[in-house]
Amino acid sequence: MNDNRKGTVAYGDYWLLLARIGMASLFLFSGFEKVVRYHDFVGFATSGGLPIAATVAPFVIFAEIAGSFMLILGWNARAAAIFFAGFCAILGPWFHQFWNASPERWQESVDGFFHHFVMAGGFVLLAIHGPGTLSLDGRREKKGFGSDRHLGTQWTHGPD
Numbered sequence: 001m002n003d004n005r006k007g008t009v010a011y012g013d014y015w016l017l018l019a020r021i022g023m024a025s026l027f028l029f030s031g032f033e034k035v036v037r038y039h040d041f042v043g044f045a046t047s048g049g050l051p052i053a054a055t056v057a058p059f060v061i062f063a064e065i066a067g068s069f070m071l072i073l074g075w076n077a078r079a080a081a082i083f084f085a086g087f088c089a090i091l092g093p094w095f096h097q098f099w100n101a102s103p104e105r106w107q108e109s110v111d112g113f114f115h116h117f118v119m120a121g122g123f124v125l126l127a128i129h130g131p132g133t134l135s136l137d138g139r140r141e142k143k144g145f146g147s148d149r150h151l152g153t154q155w156t157h158g159p160d
Contacts, residue, residue, distance in 0.1 A: 023123065023126070074135020096110070
């Protein structure tokens with residue numbers, strides 16, 4: 001997806017932008033929903049076995065909303081993608097234990113589990129390939145203000 005010509009926008013960069021917006025939209029909506037239905041969210045998290053739900057709830061809300069904007073804008077997008085990959089990988093099995101679900105809740109539980117699994121995979125891809133040139137990270141790299149090579153771009157660009 002990356003174009004080797006510095007300062008150009010490759011066709012794939014538009015797809016990366018669309019992917020970032022799509023992936024972020026789920027967490028942006030979820031974060032704002034948690035604000036509006038805060039007590040329901042804390043009750044759900046507590047019923048799911050999260051022992052300190054009321055304590056971590058504000059941090060979860062902040063992370064979902066701030067991380068979503070980081071993805072959409074492409075600002076430190078790799079770090080946000082790594083965070084969301086871990087977030088999905090942990091919360092999928094924690095809250096969607098289809099192997100323990102009743103027959104009435106099994107389908108909902110298995111869908112939720114694999115939804116998180118697929119999202120984690122998408123975030124891993126974004127972390128590896130980066131947000132593209134249509135991003136604040138891409139602009140920063142284009143202007144020579146640094147690179148986020150420490151997060152894995154050496155795998156996609158080869159040695160210097």
